[in-house]
Amino acid sequence: MEWTKYVLALTVGGCLLILFGRNEDGRDKWLLGGGAGICLAAMELTVEYMWGDETWKMIVSLMKATAFFSAVVLAGYIWEWLYDRRKGYPDLETAHPVRQWMQEYQESFSQLSRSFCMVPQFADCGTRGERIMQERLMESRLAAAGQLQEMSQILVGTMERIYSTREDTGLEQDIGKRLRLMGVQVHKVFFYNPQGRKRQVYVTMNTRRKICVPSKKIAAALSELMECEMMPARDSRSFVSQDRVTILFVEGVAYNVLYGVKKETRPDEAVSGDNFSVFWLPEGQFYAGLSDGMGSGVQACTQSELVLDLLEQFLEAGFSRETAVRMINSSIVLQPDDPVFSTMDLAAIDLYTGVCDFLKVGACASFLKKESGVECIRGAGLPAGVTSQLALEPYRMRMYDGNILFLVTDGVLGALPAGQEEEVMKELIWNLAPGTPAEMAERLMEQVKAYGQAVDDMTILVAGLWRR
Numbered sequence: 001m002e003w004t005k006y007v008l009a010l011t012v013g014g015c016l017l018i019l020f021g022r023n024e025d026g027r028d029k030w031l032l033g034g035g036a037g038i039c040l041a042a043m044e045l046t047v048e049y050m051w052g053d054e055t056w057k058m059i060v061s062l063m064k065a066t067a068f069f070s071a072v073v074l075a076g077y078i079w080e081w082l083y084d085r086r087k088g089y090p091d092l093e094t095a096h097p098v099r100q101w102m103q104e105y106q107e108s109f110s111q112l113s114r115s116f117c118m119v120p121q122f123a124d125c126g127t128r129g130e131r132i133m134q135e136r137l138m139e140s141r142l143a144a145a146g147q148l149q150e151m152s153q154i155l156v157g158t159m160e161r162i163y164s165t166r167e168d169t170g171l172e173q174d175i176g177k178r179l180r181l182m183g184v185q186v187h188k189v190f191f192y193n194p195q196g197r198k199r200q201v202y203v204t205m206n207t208r209r210k211i212c213v214p215s216k217k218i219a220a221a222l223s224e225l226m227e228c229e230m231m232p233a234r235d236s237r238s239f240v241s242q243d244r245v246t247i248l249f250v251e252g253v254a255y256n257v258l259y260g261v262k263k264e265t266r267p268d269e270a271v272s273g274d275n276f277s278v279f280w281l282p283e284g285q286f287y288a289g290l291s292d293g294m295g296s297g298v299q300a301c302t303q304s305e306l307v308l309d310l311l312e313q314f315l316e317a318g319f320s321r322e323t324a325v326r327m328i329n330s331s332i333v334l335q336p337d338d339p340v341f342s343t344m345d346l347a348a349i350d351l352y353t354g355v356c357d358f359l360k361v362g363a364c365a366s367f368l369k370k371e372s373g374v375e376c377i378r379g380a381g382l383p384a385g386v387t388s389q390l391a392l393e394p395y396r397m398r399m400y401d402g403n404i405l406f407l408v409t410d411g412v413l414g415a416l417p418a419g420q421e422e423e424v425m426k427e428l429i430w431n432l433a434p435g436t437p438a439e440m441a442e443r444l445m446e447q448v449k450a451y452g453q454a455v456d457d458m459t460i461l462v463a464g465l466w467r468r
Contacts, residue, residue, distance in 0.1 A: 008039065008043070009035075009036040009037070009039040009040040009043070009068070010032075010036050010072075012035050012036065012039040013031070013032040013033065013034070013035030013036035013037075013039065013072070014032065014035075015035070028076065030073060030076075032072055032076065033068075033069045033070070033071075033072035033073040033076065034069060036068060036069065036072050037065045037066060037068050037069025037072070038065070038069075040064070040065045040068050041061060041062055041065030041066075044058075044061035044062075044064065044065065045058055045061055045062075048061060166190070166191055166192075166193070167189070167190060167191070168189070168191055171189070171191070171225065171226070172186070172188075172189040174225050175189055175203070175221075175222065175225060176189075178221045178224075178225060179205065179218060179221060182213055182217065182218070182221065183207050183208055183209055183211055183213060184205050184206070184207055184208070184213055184218065184240060185205060185206055185207070185208050186203060186204070186205045187204040187205060187206075187244065188202075188203075188204040189201065189202070189203050189204075190202040197283060198250060198251040198283070198284060198352060199226070199228070199250075199251055200233075200248060200249070200250050200251075200282060200283075201222060201226075201230065201248070201249045201250075202246055202247075202248055202249075203218070203222075203246065203247055203249065204244065204245070204246045205218075205240055205244070205245070205247070206240065206241065206242055206243060206244040206245065207240055207241055207242050208242075209242075210242065211241075212239040212240065212241050213239065213240045214238065214239055214240075215232040215236060215237060215238055215239065215240065215247055216231070216232065216238075218232075218240065218247075218249075219231050219232055219249055222249055228251055228252075229251060229252035230249045230250065230251060230252065231249065231250060231251075231252045231253075232247060232248070232249055232250075233247075233248040233249065233250050233282045234280045234282070235280075236248055248282055250282050250283075250284065251284070251352075252468075253284050253351035253352055253468065254351065254352055254353070254354070254467060254468060255349075255351045255352075255354055255401070255465050255466065255467055255468065256351070256465075256466055256467075256468055257286045257349060257351065257463055257464065257465055257466075258436065258437050258463070258464050258466070259278055259288060259437050259438075259461065259462060259463040259464070260436060260437035260438025260439070260440065260441045260442075260461075260462050261276055261278075261438070261441060261459065261460070261461050261462075262438075262441040262442050262444070262445040262459070262460045263276075263457075263458070263459045263460075264411075264445060264449070264454065264457070264458040264459075265457055266296055266411070266454070266455065266456050266457050267454075269296045269297050269457070270297075271296075271297055271298050271301045272296075272301060272457040272459070273292060273293040273294075273295060273296045273297065273300030273301050273304060273457050274290065274291070274292050274293075274301075274304060274409045274411070274457045274458070274459040275290075275291050275293075275301065275304040275305045275307075275308050275459075276288070276289065276290050276291075276308070276407075276459060276461050277289045277291075277308040277309075277311065277312050278461075278463075279312055279315075279316070281315065281316065284350060284351045284352045285348055285349070285350060285351070286348070286349045286351055286463070287312075287315060287346065287347070287348050287349075288346075288347045288349075288405070288407060288461055288463050289308055289311060289312075289344065289345060289346045289347070289407075290343075290344075290345040290363065290407050290408075290409055290459060290461055291304035291305075291307045291308050291342050291343060291344055291345070292304060292342065292343045292363070292409045292410060292411075292457070292459075293307075293341075293342045294341040294342065294383065296456070296457060300457075303342050304342050307328055307332075307342045307344060307384065310324075310327075310328050310331070311324055311325070311328060311344070311346070314327065314328070321346065321348060321357070321359050321394075322359070322392055322394070325344060325346075325359060325361060325384070325390070325392060326390055326392075328344075328384060329361070329384045329390045332384050341362070341382075341383040341384065342362075342383055342384050343360075343361060343362040343363045343364075343383045343384070343409075343410075344359070344360070344361040344362070344363060344383075344384055345360055345361075345363035345364075345366065345379070345407055345409075346358070346359040346360075347366065347405060347407060347463070349399065349405075349463070349465065353398075354398055354399045354400060354401075354465060355396060355397075355398055355399070356368075356396070356397055356398070356399050356405070357394055357395070357396050358377055358379070358394065358395040358396070358397075359392060359394050359395075360377075360378075360379025360380070360381070360393075360395075361379075361381055361382075361383060361384050361390065361392070362379075362381055362382050362383030362384065363379050363409075363410075364379070364408065364409065364410045364412075364413050365377060365378045365379070365408075365413070365422055365425075366405065366406060366407050366408070367405075367406040367408075367425060367426060367429055368397070368399070368403060368404070368405050368406070369403065369404040369405075369406070369429050369430065369432075370400070370403050371400075371402070373426075373430065374426040374429050374430050375397075376422050376426060377395060377397070379393070379395075380393060381393065399465045400465070401465065401466055401467040402464075402465070402466060403464070403465050404437070404440070404462060404463070404464045404465075405462070405463045405464075405465075406429055406444070406460065406461070406462055407460070407461040407462075407463075408425070408458075408459065408460050408461075409456075409457065409458060409459045410456065411454065411455075411456030411457045411458040411459070412425075412445075412448055412458045412459070412460060413425060414453070414454075414455065414456055415448050415449070415451055415453045415454040415455070415456075415458065416448065416451055416453070417451070417453075428444060428447050428448070429444065432444060436464075437462040437463060437464050438462070440462050441460045441461070441462040444460055444462075445458065445460055448460075
């Protein structure tokens with residue numbers, strides 16, 4: 001029967017589609033049409049050749065196969081158009097009010113912040129205590145206004161992150177097919193690709209049998225499908241087992257960081273008031289921070305530790321560096337008791353580009369050792385908690401392969417000759433013998449202590465950048 005040839009041709013084309021099809025590049029319809037057309041032409045020409053038919057009949061058969069190929073491809077385009085229309089309209093209808101609500105919430109927080117900034121004019125008070133209370137009230141209002149303003153910015157960031165997370169049905173199917181061959185069942189895939197940032201992929205999966213599949217092996221499969229190097233995010237699970245788990249995969253970074261820390265407590269104290277924090281974010285950011293609580297002992301240690309814990313939590317939650325620092329400053333200002341001021345010295349290194357951003361709040365100078373010399377990075381401003389109106393002056397510079405960053409607290413520079421602290425420190429760093437960051441931090445601390453002028457807690461954090 002005549003129609004059986006067309007069914008058989010479509011079956012062959014469907015087999016080619018299953019074996020070699022990839023939805024995201026739009027070649028599926030061409031693969032299906034080409035397989036069906038070639039199969040139909042082969043069947044027609046074989047029968048006509050065996051029967052010894054005339055040449056013009058073979059040409060007609062070729063034209064018939066070409067027409068069949070064109071019809072299948074055209075049907076594929078029509079199907080894609082109808083599918084995109086059916087899929088696209090509900091997204092627009094549901095997404096628009098959500099975005100509008102988020103914008104209204106953001107505007108409400110901004111308006112509330114402006115109302116807090118409208119500080120009432122108090123009448124002149126005769127007593128010093130009443131004036132102090134009024135000043136304290138105004139500081140509290142301004143601090144609360146700052147937090148509300150930061151909350152409005154957080155809503156904007158949250159909205160953008162939600163709308164930057166998407167699904168890709170075609171690529172998700174390809175990932176599912178590839179991982180199924182490795183014994184892994186994929187349940188859901190989300191793609192996060194904000195403007196100006198590297199791609200991230202969240203894969204929810206588990207193994208179908210009692211086996212464990214390394215996350216790095218899955219990352220290699222994703223790299224082939226996405227045509228860029230992918231790797232498991234730091235601190236993610238190393239293996240996928242029968243338990244369902246969601247693992248984040250990110251684009252491979254260009255640099256690696258090693259760090260080392262050396263601390264010394266002032267002679268008359270058992271606990272150092274200095275603290276440090278080091279952590280990585282999935283966006284390819286490495287953070288190193290120091291905090292020096294004013295004073296010494298347990299109280300200073302507790303305050304500086306709290307500042308770094310809050311800073312790490314805010315940054316891991318997706319807040320910007322400036323937003324995190326301002327909210328921490330507001331929380332210190334709003335403390336009911338006398339606040340314990342703390343410095344903040346933060347360095348953020350982009351492991352894709354090597355760009356380092358510095359943010360200093362009352363912190364002393366940092367030092368960057370390059371091939372050509374040692375560069376000093378200075379900061380300005382008061383420690384966190386002194387005033388609600390915190391002035392931030394971010395500083396950016398480029399680090400290259402082999403550059404080493406030195407973050408120190410004021411106790412380290414205070415142990416060097418007065419008036420020559422930065423010059424002496426630059427000379428000590430330049431003459432340091434090569435080694436790991438931990439070894440360099442320890443050697444530098446010994447050389448600083450050799451001056452015999454240490455009267456405060458001292459902390460040195462060393463971070464080296466090397467290309468992978």
